[in-house]
Amino acid sequence: MTAKPRLTHNHARRLLGQMMRIRVFEERCAELYTQQKIRGFLHLYIGEEANAVGTMEALTPQDSVVATYRDHGHALARGVAMGPVMAEMYGKAGGTSRGRGGSMHIFDRPARFYGGNAIVGGGLPLAVGLALAEKMAKGSGVAVCLFGEGAVAEGEFHESLNLAALWKLPVLFVCENNLYAMGSAIERTESETDIHLKAASYRIDSRRVDGMDVVAVEAAARGALEHIRGGGGPVFLECMTYRFRAHSMFDAQLYRDKEEIERWKERDPIKRFQTWALSAGLLHDSDVTALSAEAVIEVDAAVAFAEASPWEPLADLEKHVLMDKVPA
């Protein structure tokens, strides 16, 4: 771990709490999926929580976020309320998108959370445009774009990095490199596996971060945002991470060894940060117990909210296809 900021008790408590509530939320999602409460694709973020939590911790409300289909952790870390996120997973009217998007498409206007994009690479041009508008309107917000290393092979990745660098746009690119594009290992899909070098070739300030270390991610994000807000143009972070669960629920994981998964689990960002914070005296056992209980209570409440939420009426099927006005 490099250049750790000095953490306060409250800060450490918040980081651990955020990661724990995402973890508990997603474990519950897996369970609900087997019960057919949640349908469609369900991509769990378990193992990668430090990236979302560290990044979002550094953001201001003016910043906007573009995420991928593995977006529950991002939405929750960004402050989207858990009840509506769970209701969205259920497809209920109380969901963030009134149930129309589901797990892969969490959108939230107050949080400036621009989706849950399920086209790999498809969110990058959006982030460039959000940043372009911000720059033209002389706003202070930064567009933060999270994507996996699979997106690097898409043309949209290269087009977007070039545009952002060319126009010096306030974009923070966060590549969550979990080593597998679905079932394809990075060395089987990329000629250059050192991803941050690709960004550097567009003259973008670019660095690699330990994505299993929430403090390292937050520190990198803070440094990057400072650079961007100072007019230095986009920054690219490659967060080295790993997903502990399958790509989506119905994935037999024929493409990787159990030993590899176990090795990465030893670096579980929650256990690791918790152990470190306890040993450093920043947190006490009672904090961990309390945070754990709070997470379960919040998830229980979110499930209850989703269960109680009504379905969209069939009569509204064609609503929101064409808009009557631009929401204020």
Next chain:
Amino acid sequence: MSDFRMPSLGADMEKGTVVEWLKKPGEKIARGDVVAVVETQKGAFEVEIFEDGVLSEILVPVGTEVPVGAVLARIESGEAKPLAKPAPPAPRPAVAPSPTPPPRPSLPSAGERLRLSPAAARRAAELHVDPHSVTGSGQGGAITLADIEAAVARAGRTTGEKGRRGFDPSAMRQAIASAMARSKREIPHYYLSLPIDMSRALQWLAAENARRDVENRLLAGVLLLKATALALKDVPELNGFWIEGGPRLSTGIHVGWAISLRGGGLMAPAIHDADGKSIDQLMAALRDLVVRARTARLRGSEMTDPTVTVTSLGERGAERVYGVIYPPQLAIVGFGAVRPAPAIVDGAVAARPTVYATVSGDHRASDGVSGSRLLAAIDSRLQAPEAL
């Protein structure tokens, strides 16, 4: 006690086969433990448990395929946390016993089908017109809406409002205009006339009516009608249609009797086989036809069947009428008003009740000789009224 069920791992997973049990009955299990391995069409999955307790009983042995939701094992709960009850497996659609294949409907051959445009079909149904009697002018001879309306006009029918029986003067005018314009555009008419002495016919009629009650009295028109029908038997080349570039003569003599309507316009519904009907039958048919024409209650066949048209102007009419043929008929016979006219009787001039009979013939189908023969035949029939 709770149930451990075959989990749903994807919307496309319907069933799975237990290939391994990783816990034995009686063994303690904790939330997150992998309990079994399940084989699916996407490969083998380790199935985890979401509660703590003891595996009390295995219900599905290794090698058995079960649907999603089936109970695989029973769990003696430790501190069982309340869980939403697992949803029952989605009901499988009941599979109906496969029926014997339905018999193939016998399809009409293409040749039997009438080429009728949708618009024409609808209008024909509205007006109760049998489209088989209509000649098409559209693609591949298809009958168009205009063809139907022309046919109706030809038959003197109204083309009233959609679906409403009744009289629409403007639509009728349109239909007459269309039919008459077509007639004058396509049919080269020739015109002939002959004055006919009506003394005998009228004397016979007066005597006949003197012994009938008012309801059964005969009109002069019925004599003209019968005489024309019988005359056409002698001159068949004026009875029928011009279709597809040639005359198609009719064996039946169906006289379209022109009836002017009080609201304007006219129609000429058919009196079928007029040559074979008695004077009394014809008179009854005429009365019936006039009443029904004026209340728009004619039958479709009456509109389309006439093989010739007869127009009689009656007592207050003009001296002569040279009619316009209703396409695709071949001729129209006209009678003016019966008036006293000077005639040479036994070498001396005498006033005689006279009617001018005329014929307009389609010169493509017949020549003036035929028309002349027809007029002469009508004349001779009217000179023997008792034989009518």
Next chain:
Amino acid sequence: MSAARRKTTYREAVRDAIREAMLRDPRVFLMGEDVGRYGGCYAVSKGLLQEFGEERIRDTPLSESGFVGAGIGAALNGMRPIVEVMSVNFSLLALDQIVNNAATIPHMSGGQFAVPLVIRMATGSGRQLAAQHSHSLEGWYAHIPGLKVLAPATLEDARGMLWSALEDPNPVLIFEHVQLYNMEGELDAAAGAVPISGAAIRRPGRDLSIVTYGGSLSKCLAAATALAGEGIEAEVIDLRSLRPLDDATIMASVARTRRVLIVDEGWRSGGISAEISARIVEQAFYELDAPPARLCGVEVPIPYPKHLEDASVPQAESIRAAARALVRPT
């Protein structure tokens, strides 16, 4: 009373529309390949860089997906971008952004976000640009719920549709036929915004309806004039909008004429002409005296030589022949 009229071209009308939008709304900007220094591939934006500067007349790299997506992002974040894609063939590189993002985000977000974006692109054949610059793929976009698809075929529409499209809260695609840019005519000096919904009857007639749009409109009108000399009065409908389609105007016309010819430079198979034909059969079957007829692009990638290119798409003479065959079958 008599409004002053002035000579103009379609190209100038589009340029005037962009200029007006830039002046009226500071959120409006133009972005695309060579729209600035070069002045636009078809010279539509010539001079605008000098007038409005590089910030608002923004040259982009050759990255259709990147800058169309950036336009969507900017629209999501409060701007009113006009994105120019050089030709509809190139827009296929941005298909992901248009179809998967612009058209879906409003619905997928449960109505939280709108995408008030205008994408202009050139379409169609007639300039001997061969098979990667000449196609008419606007019908594809008309398939997509969430988009509006416009085809200005007149000077008034070239001048007036853009502002209305910018005011619309939805992504609007405007297809400008390459052969129209040089079209000259007179335009009211005070011409401005026009509604972007609804078809227009450009010529009334009683014997058949010719339904068309964009670059084929002038050819259909020329055919209609020639047909009048033969005693056939054709009604010519300019669709103006391919999505949504103005069913009411089409059906009312067909109910009057009972015959319809659909003229589309795009290919017949699965094209917009197929959609229009199907709707007529669905909605106006009992008004028809003949099956709906279509005259479409020949199913071939548009070839380069002039004689083959001309033969690939409907022309006034072939439209006239098709109309005549429909009205006066032999």
